[in-house]
Amino acid sequence: MKTLKPVLFWIAVVLVVFLFIFPILWIFVTAFKLRADILSVSMGKLLFFTPSLESFEHVFTYTTIVRELANSAIISVSATVLVMLFALPAAYSFARWNTGGGHLLFVTLSTRMFPGFLAAMAYFFVYKDIALMDTHLGLMLFFYYFNISFATFLLYGFFREIAPELEQAAMIDGYSRFDVLRKVVIPLILPGVAITAVFVLVFNWNEFLFSVLFTKINARTVAVGLAMFWGSIEIQWGPMCAAASMAVLPTLAAAWFMQRYIVRGLTFGAVKG
Amino acid sequence: MAEVRLENVTKLYGRKAAVRDVSFVCKEGEFISIVGPTGAGKSTILKMIAGIEDITSGKIYFDNRVVNELLPQERNVSMAFETYNLYPHFSVYENIAFPLRSPRWKKSFPPEKEKRKVEEIANFLGIGELLDRKPQFLSGGQKQRASLARALVRKPEVYLLDEPIAHLDARLKFSTQTLLREFATKYGSTIIYVTHDYREALGLSDRMAVLRRGVIEQIDAPEQVYYYPATDFVGTLIGEPPINLMDGEIITRDNKAFFKAGKDFSIQVREDLADAMNRVARQEDGKRITRLGIQCDDIKLSRDKISDNSFQLPVYAFVHEAERSVVTFELKDTFLQVRTTERTECRVSEMFWLDFDQDRMFFFKKTFEITKA
Numbered sequence: 001m002k003t004l005k006p007v008l009f010w011i012a013v014v015l016v017v018f019l020f021i022f023p024i025l026w027i028f029v030t031a032f033k034l035r036a037d038i039l040s041v042s043m044g045k046l047l048f049f050t051p052s053l054e055s056f057e058h059v060f061t062y063t064t065i066v067r068e069l070a071n072s073a074i075i076s077v078s079a080t081v082l083v084m085l086f087a088l089p090a091a092y093s094f095a096r097w098n099t100g101g102g103h104l105l106f107v108t109l110s111t112r113m114f115p116g117f118l119a120a121m122a123y124f125f126v127y128k129d130i131a132l133m134d135t136h137l138g139l140m141l142f143f144y145y146f147n148i149s150f151a152t153f154l155l156y157g158f159f160r161e162i163a164p165e166l167e168q169a170a171m172i173d174g175y176s177r178f179d180v181l182r183k184v185v186i187p188l189i190l191p192g193v194a195i196t197a198v199f200v201l202v203f204n205w206n207e208f209l210f211s212v213l214f215t216k217i218n219a220r221t222v223a224v225g226l227a228m229f230w231g232s233i234e235i236q237w238g239p240m241c242a243a244a245s246m247a248v249l250p251t252l253a254a255a256w257f258m259q260r261y262i263v264r265g266l267t268f269g270a271v272k273g
Numbered sequence: 274m275a276e277v278r279l280e281n282v283t284k285l286y287g288r289k290a291a292v293r294d295v296s297f298v299c300k301e302g303e304f305i306s307i308v309g310p311t312g313a314g315k316s317t318i319l320k321m322i323a324g325i326e327d328i329t330s331g332k333i334y335f336d337n338r339v340v341n342e343l344l345p346q347e348r349n350v351s352m353a354f355e356t357y358n359l360y361p362h363f364s365v366y367e368n369i370a371f372p373l374r375s376p377r378w379k380k381s382f383p384p385e386k387e388k389r390k391v392e393e394i395a396n397f398l399g400i401g402e403l404l405d406r407k408p409q410f411l412s413g414g415q416k417q418r419a420s421l422a423r424a425l426v427r428k429p430e431v432y433l434l435d436e437p438i439a440h441l442d443a444r445l446k447f448s449t450q451t452l453l454r455e456f457a458t459k460y461g462s463t464i465i466y467v468t469h470d471y472r473e474a475l476g477l478s479d480r481m482a483v484l485r486r487g488v489i490e491q492i493d494a495p496e497q498v499y500y501y502p503a504t505d506f507v508g509t510l511i512g513e514p515p516i517n518l519m520d521g522e523i524i525t526r527d528n529k530a531f532f533k534a535g536k537d538f539s540i541q542v543r544e545d546l547a548d549a550m551n552r553v554a555r556q557e558d559g560k561r562i563t564r565l566g567i568q569c570d571d572i573k574l575s576r577d578k579i580s581d582n583s584f585q586l587p588v589y590a591f592v593h594e595a596e597r598s599v600v601t602f603e604l605k606d607t608f609l610q611v612r613t614t615e616r617t618e619c620r621v622s623e624m625f626w627l628d629f630d631q632d633r634m635f636f637f638k639k640t641f642e643i644t645k646a
Contacts, residue, residue: 168325169358171345173423174375187362 024248030241031055038237055238065243068225072247075136075221076204079143083200084193086144087151092185094152095159105156108149116146120210127214134216142210147200154199158192159185191261198258202251222247274463275335275430276301277322282331284317284487291317293487294331299431302461306474306495308510309484315467316355318484319433322465324348335430346377353424355436357416359408366391366404369423378427394422397452414441418449425456431463438473450476471511475499483507505637508566514599514610516566516635518643523554523561532565535605540582543631550636564637569612571633574600575626583628588619600625607643 029047030038037049059065090108093099100107111119123142132138162185170180208223215224226247229240277299284292292314299305307315320326322333324345333340340348351372359368369391373382382390395401398418408416421437438449454477457464468474474481475495482492483506491503502508508516521534530547533539542550554563573579586602586609598617602609602625611627619625 163356163358165354165356165358166360168320168323168345169352169354170360170371171325172323172348172350172352173372174346174349174377176344176346176376179376184360184362 024252027241027244027248030237031245033238035238055242058236058239059242063225063228063239063243064220065222065225065246068220068222069246071136071215071219072205072221072223073250075140075143075219076201078136079140079147079204080197080201082140082144083147083151084197087148087155087196088193091152091155092159094156096164105153108152111145111149116210119145120213124213133214134218134220136219139211139214139219139221142214143204143207146210147203151196151200154196155189155192158189158196161192162188194261195258198254202254205250274301274428274461277431277463277465278334279318279322280332280334282318282321282333283329284314284321284326285329290487292321295484295487295489296331297482297489297492299463299465301463303480304457304462304464304466304478306466306468306478306481307484308468308471308474308481310469310510312486313484314487315469315484316435317487319352319435319465319467322431323350323352323433346375349377349430350433351424351427351429352433353421353435353437355439357408357420359416359420359423361408363407364404365395365400365406365408365411365419368408368419369395369404369426372423372427390426391422394426397456398422398425398449414445417441421449428460428462431465434464434466436468437466439468439470453477472513475511483510502566502635504640505564505566506640508568508635508637512568514569514612516568517572517607517609518564518566518637519604519607519609520562520564520639520643523550523563532563534565537586538584538604540584540629542634546631546634546636553636553638555639562639564639566635566637567629567633569599569610571630572609572611573628573630574611574613574617575628576624577626579626579628583626585624585626587622587624590621591617591619602627607645 032051032053032055033049034052034054037045094105099105120142123145127133127138132141166184166188167177167180170184171177175183206223207221208227211221211224212227215221222243226240226244229236229243278297280296282292282295283290295314295318297305307318309315317326321328324340324343324347328341335348359365360371363371370387372378373387373390391404392401395404398421400415400418400422403411403415403419408419411419417438417440421434424432424434424437434453438446438453441449450473456462457477466474466478475498478495480492481495481498483490483498485506491498491507493501493503498507499511502511502516505516505518508518519534521532521538524531524533524539530542530544530550531539532542532550550563550565551561554561556562573583575583586604588600589603589608590601592599592601593616594612596616598613598619600611600613600617600619602611609627
């Protein structure tokens with residue numbers, strides 16, 4: 001029994017890690033395979049094959065993946081900046097002064113209580129009339145709408161962690177409200193800002209449904225671009241994985257960046273004790 | 274340093290008054306303590322002086338300037354919080370230096386002077402070795418001293434200290450108390466000090482104010498408050514064990530006044546005290562009832578009859594202190610505690626004679642129900 005316990009534990013760990021890592025690993029493996037090896041049924045070819053850049057060549061030559069990556073970057077980054085710009089003061093005001101007596105915060109949140117698609121339909125008809133279809137601005141504004149409530153609520157929680165007395169102490173120490181924000185509140189809220197921004201950024205980057213709805217060619221994002229490899233006649237596994245391997249890189253970087261902050265972000269509010 | 278004057282200051286939270294019509298003067302260089310139970314409004318008074326709570330009505334003056342409308346950063350006060358409120362992203366050094374680096378004082382504290390000031394106060398409070406640490410790596414007592422150092426590093430109009438040593442262990446509490454007294458004397462500082470521990474107030478302050486539900490019940494020199502409590506409430510708050518309170522009937526027989534509580538316990542009240550007793554008497558079920566207060570050190574205890582006015586009670590419980598004993602007797606609706614002058618061996622239910630020192634008897638208006646708890 002004593003020896004069995006650690007063995008079972010490690011089996012469980014391996015299983016869980018395999019479950020999460022395998023799909024990503026498989027994207028990278030497939031991206032570097034020759035077309036023939038991808039479709040090969042021989043077991044040996046699953047892992048042992050001659051690496052090739054064939055799929056990447058195809059992607060760069062015959063598709064607009066670079067532009068789609070750039071579109072995704074432009075839209076998701078600008079939407080994130082815009083969201084943070086409005087969510088930060090809103091969350092601070094909700095947390096510190098209970099602005100709107102709780103009702104306003106509820107209204108803000110309520111935009112997430114019905115299927116996003118309902119809002120998307122309204123946006124769709126308006127965008128058609130004011131020529132925002134298939135534009136960076138159009139998708140960015142929709143991402144802004146979709147994320148602002150979530151970001152505000154998340155930041156609200158982080159601001160609540162900072163005791164109002166801490167700001168009062170700084171004011172007594174001779175600092176104006178603006179200086180208190182600069183010297184005390186912002187440094188303390190930074191991990192929270194990082195986490196929120198990364199969540200919003202990753203959502204925007206990966207978003208598919210609304211992107212497919214609001215963009216066609218000009219502002220097509222990489223998530224939509226990836227789906228294009230899924231044709232009516234064949235699925236281009238190699239190029240799709242090659243493009244996907246590039247598309248997941250920012251997300252992986254974000255996840256790596258975030259794990260350092262998440263622990264800190266969840267514990268930094270310790271004032272007393 | 275300045276004189277701080279409160280004039281009819283009231284603070285309402287909604288319709289509930291946290292502080293009601295409070296007036297007092299803290300002269301320049303005076304050390305005033307505010308004592309009271311939890312929720313009495315002590316901290317609220319400090320926060321109003323500091324400017325982080327609005328004043329509902331009344332005026333606060335520093336010297337002769339009204340400061341009601343001034344923002345906290347314009348008032349030039351410093352405050353130590355019970356909850357420390359250290360800035361978690363700064364080291365202890367940066368925390369203490371923070372007020373010196375504020376836009377208002379930066380010019381008066383160039384780097385060398387700042388360093389000297391911070392090290393001076395940190396060493397004074399015994400946290401000189403902790404200057405590089407972040408608050409999260411400090412114990413509660415160290416945090417509290419760091420927060421106190423931040424309050425004392427600068428010379429403001431008034432120091433506002435909110436339970437600044439409440440979380441220190443007994444030994445540190447005593448030494449820090451001595452340091453605070455030294456600090457106050459050395460720099461002639463105006464200090465308003467909030468505590469729930471009457472011993473701190475007795476030991477530190479020039480005058481102490483006893484606060485109850487937002488109202489000052491008594492403000493006087495500590496020994497006056499201790500020896501001459503103005504109300505029954507002040508009596509119960511000061512002293513360990515607190516003052517003995519008992520409700521009893523006033524009986525007049527042959528022109529002599531007696532105080533009678535229960536069937537075993539009746540004493541003749543000296544003539545000159547009868548006035549004081551009658552003044553606070555109230556009618557209850559056709560009887561004239563009054564409240565008597567006497568401190569545990571002012572009752573004599575003996576196995577033999579002491580005087581004509583002494584009476585006998587059985588021992589209910591007893592606790593030995595190092596050199597004395599506290600013996601408890603049961604009365605009808607309360608306990609009577611007596612501290613002996615020397616350690617006394619006794620048994621439960623043993624009969625003792627008790628004799629009240631009539632010079633030290635107080636008669637109070639009833640302001641709350643006595644319970645046996």
